[in-house]
C-alpha cells in the first residue's frame with residue numbers, strides 16, 4: 001500500500017491489490033452473481049433511478065440508510081466473504097457489509113458525497129475495490145470542514161486496485177465517480193464498511209440529508 005498525501009485526509013492505495021487474472025475472474029462472477037438492482041432514491045421530494053446499479057450485502061444487522069431509505073442487507077456470497085476476510089486481516093477492521101455498484105457505461109456515475117452516515121461512526125474506514133474499466137475517482141474539500149492546504153485530487157482506479165479512506169477523510173472531503181465521455185466498459189466497485197448501530201445517532205438524519213444532495217447523480 002502506498003500513502004497518498006492529501007491534507008486532512010488519510011488515503012492508501014494499492015494499484016495491484018488483486019492480480020489481473022484473479023480480478024478478471026472475480027469481475028465475471030460478480031457481474032453474473034450479484035442481484036443488481038436500482039436503489040431508487042428520493043431527491044428533493046422526487047423519486048428516480050440513480051445512474052448505476054447497486055446491491056447492499058452484509059451481516060443481517062448491518063442495515064444501511066442512504067438518501068433517506070433503509071436498505072436491508074442481502075446475505076454474503078463466498079467471493080465477497082473472502083474479500084471481507086482478507087481486508088479485515090490486512091486493515092484490522094471487522095467489516096460487516098459491502099456496497100456493490102455497477103457502472104454500466106461512462107454515463108453511469110456517482111455524484112459528490114461523503115460516506116458520513118452516523119452508523120459508520122466518526123472516522124470510518126472504507127475499503128474500495130475496483131474491477132473492470134478504469135475510471136477516475138475525485139476528491140474535493142468539503143467546504144464546511146475544509147482544512148488548511150486542502151485541495152482537490154483525482155485518482156485513476158484500475159482493475160484490481162484497492163483504495164482505503166480512513167480517519168478524517170470523510171469529515172474533510174467529498175468524493176465522486178464522475179461520468180466520462182470516453183467509451184469505457186463496465187466497472188464494478190465494492191466498498192467494504194463497518195456499520196455499528198450502537199454508535200448510531202438518529203438525530204443527525206437532518207444533517208445527513210443536507211450533506212448529500214448530489215450523490216444520486
Ligand SMILES: O=C(O)CCC(=O)C(=O)O
Nearest residue numbers: 099101115137177189191
Ligand atoms: O465507485 C466508486 O469508486 C465510489 C463509490 C462510492 O463512493 C460509494 O459507494 O460510496
Ligand SMILES: [Fe+2]
Nearest residue numbers: 113114115175
Ligand atoms: Fe462513497
